[in-house]
Amino acid sequence: MIISIASGKGGTGKTTIATSLAFYLSINGANVVFLDCDVEEPNSALFLKPGIDKSQTVDIPVPAVDFKKCTYCGKCAEVCAYHAIAVAKKTVLVFTELCHGCGGCALFCPEGAISEVGRDIGVVEEGDAFGIRFIQGRLSIGEPMAVPLIREVKRCGIEGSDGVIIIDVPPGTSCPVIESIKGSDFVILVTEPTPFGLNDLRLAVETVKKLDIDFGVVINRSDIGDKEVEDYCKDENIPILAEIPYSRDIAVLYSYGVSMVVEGEKYRKIFRKIWETIKKLKSGQSWPIVGEEDV
Numbered sequence: 001m002i003i004s005i006a007s008g009k010g011g012t013g014k015t016t017i018a019t020s021l022a023f024y025l026s027i028n029g030a031n032v033v034f035l036d037c038d039v040e041e042p043n044s045a046l047f048l049k050p051g052i053d054k055s056q057t058v059d060i061p062v063p064a065v066d067f068k069k070c071t072y073c074g075k076c077a078e079v080c081a082y083h084a085i086a087v088a089k090k091t092v093l094v095f096t097e098l099c100h101g102c103g104g105c106a107l108f109c110p111e112g113a114i115s116e117v118g119r120d121i122g123v124v125e126e127g128d129a130f131g132i133r134f135i136q137g138r139l140s141i142g143e144p145m146a147v148p149l150i151r152e153v154k155r156c157g158i159e160g161s162d163g164v165i166i167i168d169v170p171p172g173t174s175c176p177v178i179e180s181i182k183g184s185d186f187v188i189l190v191t192e193p194t195p196f197g198l199n200d201l202r203l204a205v206e207t208v209k210k211l212d213i214d215f216g217v218v219i220n221r222s223d224i225g226d227k228e229v230e231d232y233c234k235d236e237n238i239p240i241l242a243e244i245p246y247s248r249d250i251a252v253l254y255s256y257g258v259s260m261v262v263e264g265e266k267y268r269k270i271f272r273k274i275w276e277t278i279k280k281l282k283s284g285q286s287w288p289i290v291g292e293e294d295v
């Protein structure tokens, strides 16, 4: 069971919702795996406070040219769709930051002059957070290739897991978002009731619809702003899973990196409602049993 928590824009409280749902399910007996795929700025660890016991670097293959074999024919540059390799009179330039590691240039080089070497793009870290299996990716500074790192985070977290997998998705609607949410059973879109929130929610909804994944909306800080988001969801027949009002309590807990679920019983009810609504929307599938009583 894979549930992704996404948002068309940053700053909506996506990570707060993702970590709180993970805590709620874990407290109530579910086997939870948490994947932080927001690899450019992973910050779920601030709430989950995992002990990291495993770290591995992730690399992608990039071309290395053997100039003793190269005839400077230009074939490699012709086949590269990303303009990551260029051939001048007596040299071949490889722009490794642009290279997607597809292997096309090595395949088409008539002289067999191209081999592949690994280029580090970041790390995957694994650990335990109060019984929640925790995995996060951290992209190297200045590194544009988020997608291969996200793929590796998902491979580490999903292979062999049989519980609930919660994915904290990067904000926006670009390739890293698609890579993070594809294969999910359900997507929770977190937004806020402002014109900016509505604009980015529309984009996020289009993205999830294209991937044909069931989804619902959580309106965070629901008592600020206007009713446009609520009206949009009603008009589009999009389920609103929960509305979480702005609260000084939550803001204080947030400032200490403490989940609202851990500290506040009234907030646990919100996440029970979210979970029960998702189960209803996905009825017919088998879902992990979660205890009725909060701890």
Ligand code: SF4
Residues within 6 Å of the ligand: 065, 069, 070, 071, 072, 073, 074, 075, 076, 077, 087, 092, 108, 109, 110, 111, 112, 113, 114
């Ligand atoms: S395709 Fe091979 S031989 Fe031709 S320029 Fe590129 S590396 Fe050199």
Ligand code: SF4
Residues within 6 Å of the ligand: 061, 062, 063, 079, 080, 081, 082, 083, 084, 085, 098, 099, 100, 101, 102, 103, 104, 105, 106
């Ligand atoms: S591996 Fe693919 S993306 Fe990288 S330089 Fe070769 S053809 Fe271009």
